[in-house]
Amino acid sequence: MIELRKDPITARWVIINDSRDFQFDLDENTGDDSLCPFCLGKERLIPEPIACYDQKGNKIDKYSNKWQVKVIPNNKPILTIEGSILRKAEGIYDKMKGVGAHEILIESPKHLVNDMKADDFVASILAAQDRINDLKNDLRFEYILVFKNHGKTAGSTISHPHFQLVALPIIPKSVKEEMTISKRYYDFKERCLFCDIIDQEITFGTRIVMETSSFVAFVPFASRYPFETWILPKEHSEDFRNLKDKYKLEELAEISISVLRRLKKALGNMPYNLVVHSYPLKQERIPHYHWYIEIIPKITKFSGFEFGSGIYVNPTIPEESAKFLREAE
Amino acid sequence: MIELRKDPITARWVIINDSRDFQFDLDENTGDDSLCPFCLGKERLIPEPIACYDQKGNKIDKYSNKWQVKVIPNNKPILTIEGSILRKAEGIYDKMKGVGAHEILIESPKHLVNDMKADDFVASILAAQDRINDLKNDLRFEYILVFKNHGKTAGSTISHPHFQLVALPIIPKSVKEEMTISKRYYDFKERCLFCDIIDQEITFGTRIVMETSSFVAFVPFASRYPFETWILPKEHSEDFRNLKDKYKLEELAEISISVLRRLKKALGNMPYNLVVHSYPLKQERIPHYHWYIEIIPKITKFSGFEFGSGIYVNPTIPEESAKFLREAE
Numbered sequence: 001m002i003e004l005r006k007d008p009i010t011a012r013w014v015i016i017n018d019s020r021d022f023q024f025d026l027d028e029n030t031g032d033d034s035l036c037p038f039c040l041g042k043e044r045l046i047p048e049p050i051a052c053y054d055q056k057g058n059k060i061d062k063y064s065n066k067w068q069v070k071v072i073p074n075n076k077p078i079l080t081i082e083g084s085i086l087r088k089a090e091g092i093y094d095k096m097k098g099v100g101a102h103e104i105l106i107e108s109p110k111h112l113v114n115d116m117k118a119d120d121f122v123a124s125i126l127a128a129q130d131r132i133n134d135l136k137n138d139l140r141f142e143y144i145l146v147f148k149n150h151g152k153t154a155g156s157t158i159s160h161p162h163f164q165l166v167a168l169p170i171i172p173k174s175v176k177e178e179m180t181i182s183k184r185y186y187d188f189k190e191r192c193l194f195c196d197i198i199d200q201e202i203t204f205g206t207r208i209v210m211e212t213s214s215f216v217a218f219v220p221f222a223s224r225y226p227f228e229t230w231i232l233p234k235e236h237s238e239d240f241r242n243l244k245d246k247y248k249l250e251e252l253a254e255i256s257i258s259v260l261r262r263l264k265k266a267l268g269n270m271p272y273n274l275v276v277h278s279y280p281l282k283q284e285r286i287p288h289y290h291w292y293i294e295i296i297p298k299i300t301k302f303s304g305f306e307f308g309s310g311i312y313v314n315p316t317i318p319e320e321s322a323k324f325l326r327e328a329e
Numbered sequence: 330m331i332e333l334r335k336d337p338i339t340a341r342w343v344i345i346n347d348s349r350d351f352q353f354d355l356d357e358n359t360g361d362d363s364l365c366p367f368c369l370g371k372e373r374l375i376p377e378p379i380a381c382y383d384q385k386g387n388k389i390d391k392y393s394n395k396w397q398v399k400v401i402p403n404n405k406p407i408l409t410i411e412g413s414i415l416r417k418a419e420g421i422y423d424k425m426k427g428v429g430a431h432e433i434l435i436e437s438p439k440h441l442v443n444d445m446k447a448d449d450f451v452a453s454i455l456a457a458q459d460r461i462n463d464l465k466n467d468l469r470f471e472y473i474l475v476f477k478n479h480g481k482t483a484g485s486t487i488s489h490p491h492f493q494l495v496a497l498p499i500i501p502k503s504v505k506e507e508m509t510i511s512k513r514y515y516d517f518k519e520r521c522l523f524c525d526i527i528d529q530e531i532t533f534g535t536r537i538v539m540e541t542s543s544f545v546a547f548v549p550f551a552s553r554y555p556f557e558t559w560i561l562p563k564e565h566s567e568d569f570r571n572l573k574d575k576y577k578l579e580e581l582a583e584i585s586i587s588v589l590r591r592l593k594k595a596l597g598n599m600p601y602n603l604v605v606h607s608y609p610l611k612q613e614r615i616p617h618y619h620w621y622i623e624i625i626p627k628i629t630k631f632s633g634f635e636f637g638s639g640i641y642v643n644p645t646i647p648e649e650s651a652k653f654l655r656e657a658e
Contacts, residue, residue: 001646005550005551006551007549007550007551007553008510008514008522008526008550008551009507009510009511009522009523009526010503010506010507010510011506011510012551012553012639012640012641013551013640014551014552014553014640014641014642014643015640015641015642015643016551016552016643016645016646016647017642017643017644018644018645018646018649078634078642090550091529091532091533092525092526092529093529093550093551143638145634145637145638147632147633147634147636147637148633149632149633152630153630154630154632154633155630155631155632155633155634155635156632164633164634166634166638168638168640172637172638172639172640173638173639173640174339174637174638174639175638175639177339177340177639178338178339181337181338181339181340182338185337193337193338194338196421197337197338197421200420200421200422203420204420220336221334221336221337221419221422222334222335222336222337222341222342222343222345222422223343223345224336224341224343273632273633273636273637274633275633275636275637276637277637294637296636301481301482301483301484302484302631303476303478303483303484303485303602304476304477304478304483304484304493304602304603304604305407305474305476305484305493305495306484307476307602307604307625308474308476308501308503308602308604308605308606308623309472309474309495309497309501309502309503309504310341310501310502310503310504310506311341311342311343311344311497311501311502312341312343312344313343313344313346313407314343314344314345314346315346315347316345316347317330317345317347318345320347
């Protein structure tokens with residue numbers, strides 16, 4: 001069964017999917033790449049590729065072995081690509097067929113990438129943008145989430161560096177929420193909330209991790225997790241896919257790699273999640289939303305308090321974490 | 330620093346508290362109670378008690394060693410009891426002093442309680458109600474969250490059975506959300522959403538775990554976690570503190586203990602969180618909210634997908650989990 005069900009009390013969608021018990025879980029923490037299905041030469045272990053890209057992020061023949069980035073379907077997807085959405089009632093409940101796409105973007109043919117290069121990261125960004133542009137043509141989809149799990153605690157089952165893309169037939173609740181609140185701010189102030197936050201963070205300086213000419217990284221004022229870090233483009237842009245400029249792409253790669261390196265200095269090879277927040281597919285261009293990347297080291301536990309209240313307890317002071325990360329390079 | 334900070338993009342409050350690095354973390358998983366500070370006779374290891382209760386849940390002298398239930402302040406509280414709230418701006422951000430109460434309700438003088446008795450559980454419920462009634466007099470508080478962490482993965486640091494109570498100067502976001510949506514349903518249908526859900530679950534029967542004359546336990550339609558189970562009073566009541574009837578208290582204790590025993594049969598001694606959802610302190614009696622207990626076994630991981638979308642992936646089918654739990658006794 002793959003089904004989307006809506007909780008009537010919180011209006012939160014849940015994916016019920018019992019086909020996922022066996023997943024790749026081969027090489028975690030061993031450093032042994034002999035069983036890794038994502039390494040070059042292990043193509044027989046994974047599904048047919050969807051697309052391949054070279055080091056400049058250009059699409060190449062999908063069966064080529066000269067790939068820098070390879071995109072494959074997840075062999076145990078959280079949503080299924082087949083069928084139509086079929087919204088239905090079950091008494092007072094709401095459900096729909098679990099339709100969507102779940103792709104894996106393998107960032108490199110090499111298994112251990114301790115010193116990821118900016119160029120390689122640019123190829124991954126361009127490949128992700130290309131996949132979003134392709135999936136966007138499927139009118140069943142409302143949102144595409146791009147994210148990364150690193151380490152078992154963060155939900156990863158394979159250590160070979162990879163991103164995941166999930167195309168969803170709904171706009172996720174957390175995205176709707178950000179859209180609603182930033183819209184409310186815009187209606188009141190006639191300015192983008194995120195632009196105001198960036199301005200203020202740069203003026204204060206206390207939470208800044210680093211800055212380039214087009215991007216800024218900081219530890220947010222109300223961080224939920226220790227060393228949580230956001231990376232935002234300074235210039236207003238609601239959509240991650242709008243980033244086309246070669247120099248800006250390189251800057252984004254450099255700031256992302258530097259932030260991850262600083263986090264490793266602070267916390268070792270910590271488990272983390274990385275999430276790209278961007279605006280929904282079918283919306284008009286909007287002045288109130290601003291895309292950003294969120295990096296969450298998973299070093300604290302989630303207790304009944306967080307669970308029952310939605311209020312996170314952060315045992316570190318954001319300004320101190322930022323100072324540490326600022327001075328870490 | 331103990332401070333409440335509001336994230337401007339999601340309107341979510343976060344507690345920044347850097348005083349919590351050292352907590353009781355002595356006896357987890359060893360079964361060795363010799364270092365347990367919550368056992369009878371270890372009073373010198375813990376703060377002065379706030380209150381003690383006998384086996385019938387009656388308040389007794391707080392220094393008595395004849396207690397069944399003992400309430401102490403948490404030695405590393407997530408919020409501080411001193412001072413006034415002091416709402417303040419920091420540029421465009423909002424913050425307030427981290428004022429609140431954080432109490433530990435020790436459920437029994439004995440360390441290992443594998444077969445908790447219904448009577449003992451009733452004493453804990455009555456003690457929790459008494460503490461809520463006392464804390465409610467402090468007009469700084471808007472909400473009191475009653476919860477339980479069991480096992481390290483669920484955030485527990487001490488295995489001796491205990492509940493926690495946190496009094497908050499705000500209504501938590503997740504509670505506000507439940508209030509808003511159930512109100513909207515009530516305005517539209519002129520019936521309590523929860524009462525409708527209970528009716529439907531009893532009619533369908535497929536997700537029921539067990540029923541008594543006054544309570545029902547079921548696996549919710551849109552369960553986020555495998556074997557998630559809710560316990561609700563069948564008769565409409567918005568406030569957990571309204572439960573006074575001796576027989577109903579016993580029934581609640583019995584159904585709670587039975588559900589936990591069934592979950593253990595399914596999952597072993599799994600880590601779990603238990604949360605009491607009840608209505609905010611200063612609200613009028615309301616027809617649209619309905620208190621309930623939520624039990625969440627923590628056997629799945631939270632990845633970047635859940636984190637970025639707010640959509641949970643549940644690898645089990647609620648109807649199958651319910652069937653298993655129904656047949657487990």
